[in-house]
Amino acid sequence: xxxxxxxxxxxxxxxxxxxxxxxxxxxxxxPAGPLETVGRDTPRVDGYERARGExxxxxDVQFPGMLHTAVLRSPHARARVKRIDxxxxxxxxxxxxxxxxxxxxxxxxxxxxxxxxxxxxxxxASAPYSSxxxxxxxxxxxxxxAALAADTFAQAxxxxxxxxxxWEVLEPLLDADEAVARESLLEEPRRYERGDLERxxxxxxxxxxxxxxxxxxxxxxxxxxxxxxxxxxxxxxVYISTQYIWGVRSGVAKALELPxxxxxxxxxxxxGGFGAKNNAGDYTFIAAxxxxxxxxxxxxxxxxxxxxxxxxxxxATIQRLVAGARADGTLTALGGEFVNAVGWDGFSxxxxxxxxxxxxxxxxxxxxxxxxxxxSPNAAxxxxxxxxxxxxxxxLLDELAAKLDLDPLELRKRNYSDSxxxxxxxxxxxxxxxxYRRAEPHWARREEVRARSEAxxxxxxxxxxxxxxxxxxxxxxxxxxxxxxxxATVITAMQDIGTGTRTAMAQxxxxxxxxxxxxxxxxxxxSARGPFASISAGSSxxxxxxxxxxAAAADAARQIVEIAAQRYHLEQRVLSLRGGHVVSADGGSxxxxxxxxLLGSGQILGKGARGPNPAGMRVLTFGIQVAxxxxxxxxxxxxxxxxxAIHDVGRIINPxxxxxQVEGGIIQGIGHTLxxxxxxxxxxxxxxxxxxxxxxxxxxxxxxxxxxxxxxxPDTHLTNLGAKGxxxxxxxxxxxxxxxxxxxxxxxxVRSLPVTREEMLRALREARERETVAARTS
Amino acid sequence: MLELHxxxxxxxxxxxxxxxxxxxxxxxxxxxxxKIACNEGHCGACTVLLDGVPxxxxxxxxxxxxxxxxTTIEGLREHPLVDAFVRADALQCGFCTPGQIVSAAxxxxxxxxxxxEEIRHAMSGNLCRxxxxxxxxxxxxxxxx
Numbered sequence: 017x018x019x020x021x022x023x024x025x026x027x028x029x030x031x032x033x034x035x036x037x038x039x040x041x042x043x044x045x046x047p048a049g050p051l052e053t054v055g056r057d058t059p060r061v062d063g064y065e066r067a068r069g070e071x072x073x074x075x076d077v078q079f080p081g082m083l084h085t086a087v088l089r090s091p092h093a094r095a096r097v098k099r100i101d102x103x104x105x106x107x108x109x110x111x112x113x114x115x116x117x118x119x120x121x122x123x124x125x126x127x128x129x130x131x132x133x134x135x136x137x138x139x140x141a142s143a144p145y146s147s148x149x150x151x152x153x154x155x156x157x158x159x160x161x162a163a164l165a166a167d168t169f170a171q172a173x174x175x176x177x178x179x180x181x182x183w184e185v186l187e188p189l190l191d192a193d194e195a196v197a198r199e200s201l202l203e204e205p206r207r208y209e210r211g212d213l214e215r216x217x218x219x220x221x222x223x224x225x226x227x228x229x230x231x232x233x234x235x236x237x238x239x240x241x242x243x244x245x246x247x248x249x250x251x252x253x254v255y256i257s258t259q260y261i262w263g264v265r266s267g268v269a270k271a272l273e274l275p276x277x278x279x280x281x282x283x284x285x286x287x288g289g290f291g292a293k294n295n296a297g298d299y300t301f302i303a304a305x306x307x308x309x310x311x312x313x314x315x316x317x318x319x320x321x322x323x324x325x326x327x328x329x330x331x332a333t334i335q336r337l338v339a340g341a342r343a344d345g346t347l348t349a350l351g352g353e354f355v356n357a358v359g360w361d362g363f364s365x366x367x368x369x370x371x372x373x374x375x376x377x378x379x380x381x382x383x384x385x386x387x388x389x390x391x392s393p394n395a396a397x398x399x400x401x402x403x404x405x406x407x408x409x410x411x412l413l414d415e416l417a418a419k420l421d422l423d424p425l426e427l428r429k430r431n432y433s434d435s436x437x438x439x440x441x442x443x444x445x446x447x448x449x450x451x452y453r454r455a456e457p458h459w460a461r462r463e464e465v466r467a468r469s470e471a472x473x474x475x476x477x478x479x480x481x482x483x484x485x486x487x488x489x490x491x492x493x494x495x496x497x498x499x500x501x502x503x504a505t506v507i508t509a510m511q512d513i514g515t516g517t518r519t520a521m522a523q524x525x526x527x528x529x530x531x532x533x534x535x536x537x538x539x540x541x542x543s544a545r546g547p548f549a550s551i552s553a554g555s556s557x558x559x560x561x562x563x564x565x566x567a568a569a570a571d572a573a574r575q576i577v578e579i580a581a582q583r584y585h586l587e588q589r590v591l592s593l594r595g596g597h598v599v600s601a602d603g604g605s606x607x608x609x610x611x612x613x614l615l616g617s618g619q620i621l622g623k624g625a626r627g628p629n630p631a632g633m634r635v636l637t638f639g640i641q642v643a644x645x646x647x648x649x650x651x652x653x654x655x656x657x658x659x660x661a662i663h664d665v666g667r668i669i670n671p672x673x674x675x676x677q678v679e680g681g682i683i684q685g686i687g688h689t690l691x692x693x694x695x696x697x698x699x700x701x702x703x704x705x706x707x708x709x710x711x712x713x714x715x716x717x718x719x720x721x722x723x724x725x726x727x728x729x730p731d732t733h734l735t736n737l738g739a740k741g742x743x744x745x746x747x748x749x750x751x752x753x754x755x756x757x758x759x760x761x762x763x764x765x766v767r768s769l770p771v772t773r774e775e776m777l778r779a780l781r782e783a784r785e786r787e788t789v790a791a792r793t794s
Numbered sequence: 795m796l797e798l799h800x801x802x803x804x805x806x807x808x809x810x811x812x813x814x815x816x817x818x819x820x821x822x823x824x825x826x827x828x829k830i831a832c833n834e835g836h837c838g839a840c841t842v843l844l845d846g847v848p849x850x851x852x853x854x855x856x857x858x859x860x861x862x863x864x865t866t867i868e869g870l871r872e873h874p875l876v877d878a879f880v881r882a883d884a885l886q887c888g889f890c891t892p893g894q895i896v897s898a899a900x901x902x903x904x905x906x907x908x909x910x911e912e913i914r915h916a917m918s919g920n921l922c923r924x925x926x927x928x929x930x931x932x933x934x935x936x937x938x939x
Contacts, residue, residue, distance in 0.1 A: 059880050059881055059883060060880065060883065060885070062888075063879070063880035063883075063885060063888075064876065064880055066885050066887075066888025067876045067879045067880055067885055067888065067891050067892070067895060068827065068867065068868075068871045068876055068892075069825075069826070069827020069828070069866070069867035069868055069871070069891075069892040070827065070871075071888060072826065073829075073889065075826075075829065075830070075889075076820070076826035078821065078826075170812075170813070235923075236923055237887070237889075237923055238829070238831040238837065238839055238887070238889040238890050238921070238922075238923050239829075239831065239887070239889045240831070285888070286887060287829075287831075287887045287888070287889030288886075288887040288889060288923050288924060290923070319833065320832040320834065320836075513887065514886040514887025514888065514889075514924055515886065516886070672883050673883060675883075676883045676886060676924075676926060676929060677886075679925055679926075679927075679928050679929070680886060680924045680925030680926065681925070682925070683925030683927060684923075684925055707832065707834060707836055708832050708836035708837050708921065709836045713921050713923060714925070714927075715918045715919075715921065715927075716913070716914050716917045716918050716920070716922075716927040716930060716931065717914045717915075717918045719925075719927045719928055719931075722928055
């Protein structure tokens with residue numbers, strides 16, 4: 017029965033209280049460990065389609081008569097359009113329509129007055145149509161101002177240069193500390209306190225204070241943000257590279273004032289998102305409006321350069337932190353002021369989250385500022401806030417351990433928290449101690465690693481813990497259809513953004529139906545062909561969708577057993593589905609298709625929903641990483657040589673895919689730590705690192721030895737599956753583990769990401785000066 | 795009229811002078827397995843073979859390859875590397891994968907058992923944002939089964 021509950025919903029660490037309709041979850045937990053299909057290494061079910069180049073991504077969608085779009089983006093971080101003239105652009109070859117800002121003065125007067133259909137590029141009117149995503153007062157470099165549709169992209173791109181704009185250039189605000197001082201904030205400062213920080217600091221034998229800085233990072237999914245929009249009668253079809261089909265559907269319906277079912281959103285294959293593709297984006301609205309005005313399908317795809325100017329980023333942070341501890345390592349105080357350089361719009365992530373959640377410290381005080389700047393809006397990027405906050409916190413812990421002369425792993429164990437001190441709730445499951453135990457052999461390598469130092473290279477080992485959300489939640493629905501040929505199809509309008517969730521869903525359905533994996537298909541990616549499904553963000557797809565798929569498969573299995581019981585004159589309770597057969601307790605066995613064949617061309621349809629999250633419990637994921645580095649103390653070059661990762665994310669559905677997720681997270685983490693950085697022109701605020709030769713992603717040559725392990729124990733409180741999400745946890749501790757390994761190798765405290773050679777040499781100089789002073793005073 | 799030789803077939807193309815090979819393959823000839831991810835020669839997603847040599851098709855003009863043999867991922871679908879990539883889980887979102895397999899095919903054609911260093915050297919021009927690199931190494935090390 018459907019039940020209406022008031023519940024806390026979490027996505028990317030952001031909580032909202034809302035009404036949710038849930039259905040009860042009546043299935044028993046599967047046993048721990050590998051089953052028939054679940055828990056076993058499974059190559060991706062769509063691997064061949066992707067590898068052979070057969071998979072159709074949004075970038076590959078082509079329709080007859082499709083037009084291409086180029087967008088005029090502001091070259092200025094803050095400016096006003098004084099005059100904009102489309103005349104030359106509209107006269108350029110192949111140009112079919114133009115869009116301008118919704119407000120402000122443009123040379124042709126009121127666009128709407130010309131009426132749909134009355135306007136052609138050949139007419140003398142220079143009046144473009146408008147869109148709400150275009151602005152004549154851009155507040156960051158890269159803000160969309162105008163757009164053109166043309167027969168080819170090259171024509172559109174050439175013509176967009178002919179749009180004549182007179183700018184009034186204004187002074188931008190680019191410095192986050194200055195923004196806080198001037199109270200240019202996106203929201204009220206977020207304050208948190210438990211206990212009394214001053215008292216805690218007073219009780220401490222040792223206090224450390226430090227300022228950490230993290231840089232702005234760019235997602236750079238290889239498929240850029242893009243949509244193809246096509247009107248079919250009064251229905252808008254949106255083909256889009258997205259992490260949230262249903263969010264795009266409701267966002268587009270709302271903005272265009274359409275009934276939701278008049279918007280169909282399709283994303284069958286998706287070329288990466290990492291958090292930046294949770295919304296419809298300016299490109300979708302531009303394509304939809306140009307499609308409406310021209311009556312033709314329209315593609316709007318960001319170029320790589322636009323991608324790096326205007327499609328989201330992990331914002332920079334400044335973290336001023338303090339920690340106090342007794343001589344035995346017991347934390348008495350943790351405090352932090354976190355400045356998130358959010359951008360013109362976006363959200364202030366919970367950079368203070370790890371400080372609040374990770375340790376059993378009684379006195380904690382944090383404040384997060386979300387600075388509003390004339391830079392492009394941030395977007396969620398794989399554990400937003402926690403990657404940055406863990407870098408600060410876990411480096412601070414190691415600086416504390418050094419001062420206390422205490423083993424860093426021991427320090428973490430001594431401050432292990434058994435329940436969530438933020439709201440007093442017990443954890444639904446927490447196996448961080450087991451992660452620590454399994455980290456010991458990796459941690460024990462440090463004597464041997466250090467001994468391999470050889471001038472000018474110094475080697476060391478560092479570690480960092482991880483905490484994050486990842487429990488998912490309702491609502492999420494799935495159907496399972498079993499045909500008379502004994503094959504099953506999972507149908508749900510979710511998306512596989514490359515994490516392998518399509519494969520995990522196939523495994524779960526196969527397990528429940530007792531079918532070999534090659535008899536299960538997964539149909540996803542289309543809002544018109546399946547029920548509502550979870551966003552693929554916040555490590556939530558598997559924990560949200562997995563239980564719904566299992567419930568749908570169980571519903572179908574129940575119906576099959578009911579039919580078989582009547583056909584073979586047996587009691588339902590003696591029948592089950594195994595190995596593609598209906599089997600009875602007394603040894604009878606009938607191929608599944610013999611039973612389902614009774615349906616003729618009919619089908620069995622099972623329905624399933626994600627049950628509620630456990631009331632009164634905190635659902636989190638945990639882990640630890642141990643990094644080994646080599647530092648050239650003469651040049652400041654840092655090489656990561658080995659990372660061991662142990663994560664507790666409940667049951668592992670596909671160990672093969674899970675290991676890939678962890679490796680990918682660590683590799684992104686290495687890029688974040690050592691090479692990636694969005695650079696801005698400090699005067700104009702324009703992005704200098706728009707291309708992939710300037711913005712340095714890790715390559716295959718940058719990858720160290722990687723070792724991954726999972727605790728792999730179902731969270732029996734969470735769902736009938738016991739699986740949590742894994743997309744984000746592995747990127748969280750990497751930067752801190754590397755920085756701590758650098759300290760172990762050299763004694764130098766790196767406090768600013770990325771650890772460029774300049775930062776490394778600065779830290780080495782500082783460490784030498786500290787030693788000199790210490791030698792003088794002793 | 796331009797005559798292109800792609801994957802053993804001959805195609806007539808009306809590509810304008812200045813049009814890239816990648817766009818011509820994708821938009822005119824329908825070989826959408828070749829991806830464009832940066833469109834300026836930095837990422838390797840558009841890699842095709844030109845007379846067996848890995849080439850960035852997004853910065854290669856279609857008119858410069860007349861009379862030469864172009865091999866795209868569509869021409870390598872039965873290559874054992876495809877199996878090896880799937881087996882080793884050497885793809886996540888898969889957008890870079892066709893380019894990776896094309897580059898790897900060129901490598902193993904001249905060096906069937908490359909060392910780890912040789913793999914890294916040959917593959918370092920193909921970016922993968924999902925970070926499947928260790929799996930790609932494994933796939934190339936094990937492609938012969």
